[in-house]
Amino acid sequence: MSSIPYLDAATVDRLLPWSALVDALRAAFITPPIAPPRMAIRYGEQGDQHLLVMPAVNPGGLIGVKLVTVHPALAARPGGAVRALYVALDAATGEPRALIDGPALTERRTAAASVLAAQTLARPGASVLLVAGTGQVAHALCRCYAEVVRPRRIMVWGRRREAADAMAARLAAEGIPAEPVRDLGEAVRAADIVSVATLSTAPLIYGADVRPGTHIDLVGGFTPSMREADDALAARAVIVADGPGALETAGDLTQPIAAGLVDRAKVKLFDDILAGRTEGRRNDDEITLFKSVGLALEDLAAAELLLARWQAP
Structure with a gap:
């Protein structure tokens, strides 16, 4: 061979x-x-x-x-x-x-899937992006959004202030204007699109901070014990999963479903929306939540x- x-x-x-x-x-x-x-x-x-x-x-x-x-x-x-x-x-x-x-x-296809979801589910004119996380996937998300969606403002947040500063500087060196933010809740309230790429086991994004019409993209949690958003957000949102496996493995879905806050039957699948078998966002006030665990x-x-x-x- x-x-x-x-x-x-x-x-x-x-x-x-x-x-x-x-x-x-x-x-x-x-x-x-x-x-x-x-x-x-x-x-x-x-x-x-x-x-x-x-x-x-x-x-x-x-x-x-x-x-x-x-x-x-x-x-x-x-x-x-x-x-x-x-x-x-x-x-x-x-x-x-x-x-x-x-x-x-993985980084490139994950970022591209999130941007495809935002193109499909975010309200028209969404132009303020928040990326929570400072790893390689978060960096790829910023790059893909910047080229394809072209938001007028990009905010980056990390648990460690120096990591957010470093990522913003790295993006700026690539010609992508991004600003580090300190207060995550305040940044969520200002954002049209919130993309979260972490390994968190406790919610970072709270429903009380999310404005009507926001699109939420949860990338990081891929096990039942991992969470990036709280139950209040799950209960408010139109939820779209990248595939049926997310309903079994992603804590952002399994936990609110088990608590009776989300009806499993009402979680939409992304392929059904793209193929026109069901609708995604129905109006500018809905909160859409895309949960990806990554697909082969x-x-x-x-x-x-x-x-x-x-x-x-």
Whole structure:
């Protein structure tokens, strides 16, 4: 077997333009590949370490499997808490096509999915963005929103003041004007779109702070014990999940459902909205809440776009 090419983070960043990736994800949600539920294995003394296995198959294109590890205790290390590798195979022959830097692929497709949701669910004219979190995904969210949505104001918040300052400075160096904010509640009250990318186990966004018409994007919580928003917000919002798995695994949904504050049957699925099978936002006063846990179809769509551009003459 010949050596398998490895597409590193710089290649992923260079060959996956935001707008094209958003369009690829839209198509993948409307016409999805074969993608069984994500396998999640918890381990470690505290049970807070995770191995995630995310396969997907496009019979006319690629087979892809993403292997992800999450170590919350190591969130401060370079690159953050998450490590990942994506394996791409030719669906017709089974031959390996490429190994892809997993964190870079994940960051870009996660940000693109959030921006696609905002395009679909945020009220027209939404122009003030708040990003809560200072990790790599939060940085990618700012970059994708800046290019595709073009908000007139971008605020960034972090638990550590110096981290928010550093991210705002890094974005400014890339030509993206962003301002660090200290008071999260005050920033939420000023925002049209709130995007949260953390590993929090306690709510950060409170319903009492959210104005009518706001779009909330919850990216980080992917286990039943993780929360980024409180029950009051869940009870007020029109909730849209990226897939049915979020109803089983995401604490921002499982906990208010268990408490009887959210009717599981009324949670909408993103693919149904994109395909026109159900409506999303109905008026400018509704609060919309998009809960993503990440789907294998997103990784596969990103990998197929990446390889097509990498192999283009």
